[in-house]
Amino acid sequence: MTIQTDVQLDAKGLACPMPIVKTKKSMKDLEPGQVLEIQATDQGSTTDLKAWADKSGHQYLGTNESDGVLYHYVRKADEEKAETSHPNTVDNKDLESLGDDAVVIDVRESAEYAFGHIPGAISVPLGELEERMNEIDASKDVYVVCRTGNRSDMAAQKLAENGYDKVYNVIPGMSEWNGDTEKAK
Template structure:
């Protein structure tokens, strides 16, 4: 069993709050210390794995007790990954206008399957965040791709992963499906 130096209670919180609070707490830790994040959001496993990979921290494991997920992460040493260049954002209003135009933009929805099945924009490509690294070859690296999730945090993480793989025209939709008022499919 992994012994954590600190514990963060993120139970009852949904994306992006567990990641935001994890980042803040990790900033307070010393290199090598372990943080336990307790969460109830099923998507938090993929979110924290991807976040740790993109920030240079070490995702150790997740243990499940009842409906509580116990995520363990170790803060990386002084040689954290170089600062990741920002992915450009598009406002939800500007994105809605693009979707409603004749352009038919390429849209990648990175939410978990359960979220996607509840409601999604017609014609999107669905690849959950946890599968983006392995399945991004299904997309054209030179095409402009709008990446969307619930709030904009997972989509940013997915876009960072894809950028490292050579994708050139990625745009993060902020805030995402949480506030989407356009056409949907179920």
């Protein structure tokens, strides 16, 4: 199937948050209704782009994969929504000093989690969050972590929209985490 696009963006070899950063910049140059093709190799980019498009008002059209490259398609909206960030954030130092009444949710892809995560963190990749939300105890403080704070921001907003009152986005996340880590068994 051939999809008519107006602009192509090469984001191959880039990890989160760079495919989103480059996509945002490219979208500014498009006219409403035009379609951007984003070529990426980061498996998390599918979930990231879907969530970002929803948050910003653009239309996520879908993704095709060929020879290890993901081809994402996003149509520019007539009116862009103002992007918001989750208001409750903590830094990595705050996360290191949590008590037992907190839950740490790691929203990175399963492979990222497997090779190193915060001890006790629960793996709930962003793409699975809606269907697995019931696994997260809403009565506890919920700290959401990813590699840089971008995916976790989208996840924290989604949790807050669904009634989680005590949700915190951890910035900058695993990219600058100096605490203990463990690998999945």
